[in-house]
Amino acid sequence: MEQKNKNSKKPSYSRFSQQELPAWKPILTPGWVxxxxxxxxALFIPIGLVALSASDTVVxxxxxxxxxxxxDAYSKNPExxxxxxDIKKTCVRSLRVPKKxxxxxxxxxxxxNFYQNHRRFVKSRSDKQLRDPEAKNDTYNCFPEAxxxxxxxxxxCGLIAWSLFNDxxxxxxxxxxxxxxxxxxxxKSDTKVxxxxxxxxxxxxxxxxxxxxxxxxxxxxxxxxxxIVWMRTAALPNFRxxxxxxxxxxxxxxxxxxxxxxxxxxxxxxxRKKLVLSTTTWIGGKNDFLxxxxxxxxxxxxxxxxxxxxxxxxxxxxxGDPSYLSWNRLxxx
Amino acid sequence: MGLRTLCLAWRELNxxxxxxWSLMFKEANSTLVDREWRVAxxxxxLEHDLEILGVAAIEDRLQDGVPETIETLRKAGINFWMLTGxxxxxxxxxxxxCNFVSPEPKGQLLLVNGKTEDDVCxxxxxxxxxxxxxxxxxxxxxxxxxxxxxxxxxxxYRKAFTELAxxxxxxxxxxxxxxxxxxxxxxxxxxxxxxxxxxDGGNDVRMIQQADIGVxxxxxxxxxxxxxxxxxxxKFRFLKRLILVHGRYSYNxxxxxxxxxxxxxxxxxxxQIFFSFVSGVxxxxxxxxxxxxxxxxxxxxxPVLVSVLDKDLSEKTVMQHPQILYYCQAGRxxxxxxxxxxxxxxxxxxxxxxxxxxxxxxxxKSELEEVSMVALSGCVWLQVFVVTLETNSFTKLQHLAIWxxxxxxxxxxxxxxxxxxxxxxxxxxxxxxxxxxWNTMFLIVAAGMGPVLALKYFRYTYRSSKINILxxxxxxxxxILSLGNIEPQTRALDNDLAPLSISQSKNGRNSVxxxxxxxxxxxxxxxxGPGATFDFFQSQPKSSTYSRNKDN
Numbered sequence: 001m002e003q004k005n006k007n008s009k010k011p012s013y014s015r016f017s018q019q020e021l022p023a024w025k026p027i028l029t030p031g032w033v034x035x036x037x038x039x040x041x042a043l044f045i046p047i048g049l050v051a052l053s054a055s056d057t058v059v060x061x062x063x064x065x066x067x068x069x070x071x072d073a074y075s076k077n078p079e080x081x082x083x084x085x086d087i088k089k090t091c092v093r094s095l096r097v098p099k100k101x102x103x104x105x106x107x108x109x110x111x112x113n114f115y116q117n118h119r120r121f122v123k124s125r126s127d128k129q130l131r132d133p134e135a136k137n138d139t140y141n142c143f144p145e146a147x148x149x150x151x152x153x154x155x156x157c158g159l160i161a162w163s164l165f166n167d168x169x170x171x172x173x174x175x176x177x178x179x180x181x182x183x184x185x186x187x188k189s190d191t192k193v194x195x196x197x198x199x200x201x202x203x204x205x206x207x208x209x210x211x212x213x214x215x216x217x218x219x220x221x222x223x224x225x226x227x228i229v230w231m232r233t234a235a236l237p238n239f240r241x242x243x244x245x246x247x248x249x250x251x252x253x254x255x256x257x258x259x260x261x262x263x264x265x266x267x268x269x270x271x272r273k274k275l276v277l278s279t280t281t282w283i284g285g286k287n288d289f290l291x292x293x294x295x296x297x298x299x300x301x302x303x304x305x306x307x308x309x310x311x312x313x314x315x316x317x318x319x320g321d322p323s324y325l326s327w328n329r330l331x332x333x
Numbered sequence: 334m335g336l337r338t339l340c341l342a343w344r345e346l347n348x349x350x351x352x353x354w355s356l357m358f359k360e361a362n363s364t365l366v367d368r369e370w371r372v373a374x375x376x377x378x379l380e381h382d383l384e385i386l387g388v389a390a391i392e393d394r395l396q397d398g399v400p401e402t403i404e405t406l407r408k409a410g411i412n413f414w415m416l417t418g419x420x421x422x423x424x425x426x427x428x429x430x431c432n433f434v435s436p437e438p439k440g441q442l443l444l445v446n447g448k449t450e451d452d453v454c455x456x457x458x459x460x461x462x463x464x465x466x467x468x469x470x471x472x473x474x475x476x477x478x479x480x481x482x483x484x485x486x487x488x489x490y491r492k493a494f495t496e497l498a499x500x501x502x503x504x505x506x507x508x509x510x511x512x513x514x515x516x517x518x519x520x521x522x523x524x525x526x527x528x529x530x531x532x533d534g535g536n537d538v539r540m541i542q543q544a545d546i547g548v549x550x551x552x553x554x555x556x557x558x559x560x561x562x563x564x565x566x567x568k569f570r571f572l573k574r575l576i577l578v579h580g581r582y583s584y585n586x587x588x589x590x591x592x593x594x595x596x597x598x599x600x601x602x603x604x605q606i607f608f609s610f611v612s613g614v615x616x617x618x619x620x621x622x623x624x625x626x627x628x629x630x631x632x633x634x635x636p637v638l639v640s641v642l643d644k645d646l647s648e649k650t651v652m653q654h655p656q657i658l659y660y661c662q663a664g665r666x667x668x669x670x671x672x673x674x675x676x677x678x679x680x681x682x683x684x685x686x687x688x689x690x691x692x693x694x695x696x697x698k699s700e701l702e703e704v705s706m707v708a709l710s711g712c713v714w715l716q717v718f719v720v721t722l723e724t725n726s727f728t729k730l731q732h733l734a735i736w737x738x739x740x741x742x743x744x745x746x747x748x749x750x751x752x753x754x755x756x757x758x759x760x761x762x763x764x765x766x767x768x769x770x771w772n773t774m775f776l777i778v779a780a781g782m783g784p785v786l787a788l789k790y791f792r793y794t795y796r797s798s799k800i801n802i803l804x805x806x807x808x809x810x811x812x813i814l815s816l817g818n819i820e821p822q823t824r825a826l827d828n829d830l831a832p833l834s835i836s837q838s839k840n841g842r843n844s845v846x847x848x849x850x851x852x853x854x855x856x857x858x859x860x861x862g863p864g865a866t867f868d869f870f871q872s873q874p875k876s877s878t879y880s881r882n883k884d885n
Binding site: 022023026030040044122127287 | 703763805
């Protein structure tokens with residue numbers, strides 16, 4: 001101990017250094033535990049019911065078209081159908097509206113078994129290039145879609161941009177075409193900041209292998225909303241991306257005609273394509289999971305609470321009973 | 334009588350004799366081989382024909398508080414050996430006076446003496462036989478051995494001596510040299526005992542360094558022992574607080590800290606593994622690098638640092654029930670079972686977070702950055718509640734650290750989300766505005782902590798461990814009676830010291846102030862029960878003792 005003054009070697013006293021801070025020392029009494037389980041159960045079940053009912057009000061039409069949109073002649077070899085530029089790829093689908101759908105109705109394309117979260121796919125992009133026209137040579141991560149054959153940088157580079165989804169949809173009901181609003185489908189922050197308003201596509205999709213859509217070289221990247229939506233990589237292999245918005249209501253039992261341009265080649269890797277029309281609520285699209293999970297957890301909590309109550313009533317055990325201490329039970333050693 | 338005697342005698346030396354002797358002495362002092370022996374030989378040449386002047390006898394007074402300390406620590410399952418350089422008589426007297434051994438007929442001292450190998454062998458066998466027989470009887474047996482016999486025993490009869498060491502709970506070794514003290518410690522360490530050596534002089538330094546834990550008493554005989562030790566205390570009786578209070582708290586906190594650190598890293602790792610199953614096993618990291626780095630440094634380290642203030646039982650309870658130390662000695666808080674428990678908890682929580690996140694953020698909400706941030710938020714929320722459940726006493730600092738941690742998490746993420754160049758730009762703002770994000774958080778917490786809480790409550794109430802029982806008794810107030818400890822006090826105790834075992838815990842529901850430093854006037858008095866008085870004479874510290882704990 002260091003000498004603090006001539007008379008005493010005592011270290012200076014403070015509540016903190018001597019660990020004398022006042023403390024709250026809770027213990028698990030049956031009252032508290034049972035009460036908390038009951039509260040959670042009582043809270044969660046209504047929330048679950050509300051979430052479930054909200055999900056129920058969502059109306060969703062899902063139509064898988066990748067199998068049916070390949071003509072019979074090519075059904076054994078759909079790849080050659082897709083890769084042939086001369087054949088017309090238009091396909092007409094008929095969708096039935098099960099319940100009244102209130103505007104705005106969102107149009108999505110859903111892809112399954114498409115791993116946008118693969119490590120090499122995710123890193124194959126250049127954010128600098130997307131922002132800044134001067135940084136067009138920053139194609140370091142974009143291999144193999146980084147430069148053209150004569151070593152010119154591709155803007156935007158990388159596999160994500162190269163594989164841009166290029167099926168298009170035209171909807172019509174009762175003979176009248178429905179306008180799909182394709183503006184405002186990307187995140188505002190992306191259009192303002194991440195994608196530059198003076199960056200234009202250059203030498204894009206000019207190589208031997210075509211991965212997806214071509215881009216208009218006169219439109220800056222910040223306005224290429226399809227590209228921006230596509231480049232927000234999805235976390236799971238089954239995902240939906242926003243295609244556009246419909247601003248009219250669709251009545252129940254209506255038939256919507258969808259003219260699909262089946263351009264995108266998902267046949268090589270066994271992917272599936274679906275067209276989705278969906279309304280939304282405060283919790284998003286149709287997702288029963290949250291509602292069901294809340295009800296389950298709430299129910300389990302109530303079940304545990306009841307169990308503990310029964311245990312407490314039929315097998316009471318006095319807390320802090322020293323006769324349970326082992327050295328009080330054994331004879332003196 | 335056990336007094337330390339010093340004999341004074343004199344003789345006149347003439348110059349020539351001194352010069353001759355001085356040369357021999359210098360030579361002996363600088364030999365490389367057998368220096369001690371040569372020096373002793375040369376000195377013996379000088380020491381003859383002396384005229385006795387007189388004898389000085391010193392009474393070696395014990396420090397106060399020594400008997401109580403030894404008794405309390407014995408109850409906690411610690412065995413004591415006394416290793417001293419004094420002669421046998423002195424050592425036995427001191428041992429009797431501080432209740433180290435009980436006087437006849439309750440206690441029995443078995444002497445192992447002898448100058449030759451055969452003598453020692455016979456003595457050793459006799460004592461060993463007695464020990465084996467009396468092991469079952471409730472008699473206090475201790476053996477006494479002196480330095481010479483010890484030397485022979487360690488060289489020739491090591492196995493027998495080791496067996497004797499294991500059988501006896503108390504032992505007195507007299508006239509031991511410093512190196513023999515170290516050898517004894519080594520012997521006990523090799524029997525898988527956890528050893529603690531406590532001493533106050535320079536001759537104890539080797540023993541202190543050899544033991545698992547070395548405690549030095551800084552005091553009258555200088556600071557050598559204190560400097561060489563792991564822990565240095567002022568008086569012998571502080572050993573009780575060192576072991577029972579500080580040592581026990583340290584064990585609890587270390588156990589929690591180490592297992593919790595594994596848990597929080599395992600949680601992240603398991604989530605990454607699960608994510609790899611849905612990302613084509615390609616090695617995509619669900620969390621971005623900023624989040625991963627900040628997770629271990631900022632998001633989960635602060636509550637753990639504050640766990641250094643955690644106290645599961647108050648000091649008063651521990652002093653009254655030293656047997657609780659058996660629990661720590663058995664390693665009940667840190668062993669493969671408890672580690673497996675934390676591992677399982679990490680796995681379960683990882684499953685909960687992963688499954689809930691990918692199902693509630695599916696299809697149109699499925700975006701890598703958002704899902705990553707939801708999973709990370711879920712992890713951090715779970716951490717907060719896990720630490721809360723494992724903490725036993727909440728000071729203001731702990732509240733600040735635990736809940737403040739959550740606030741810091743959101744603030745750091747808001748800051749990063751405001752940087753246009755970062756990959757996480759606007760992610761946190763978007764998430765905090767979505768009701769489904771908060772729903773997901775509460776669901777993760779409830780689904781993750783519900784089973785943990787239920788299991789803990791069940792164990793706490795129906796399969797209480799000793800610590801839990803004492804905790805409950807302490808917090809709910811009322812007396813804590815230990816009925817099994819009443820022993821008839823036949824030893825001569827100073828003044829009217831009430832037996833340690835039965836005492837009323839005078840705390841109400843708010844036992845909050847717990848002085849740690851023994852110098853504060855409340856602590857010492859409380860430990861000894863009501864009615865204790867103290868002798869404040871300045872006594873010499875006792876010679877080196879060392880204690881051992883047996884691994885149950």
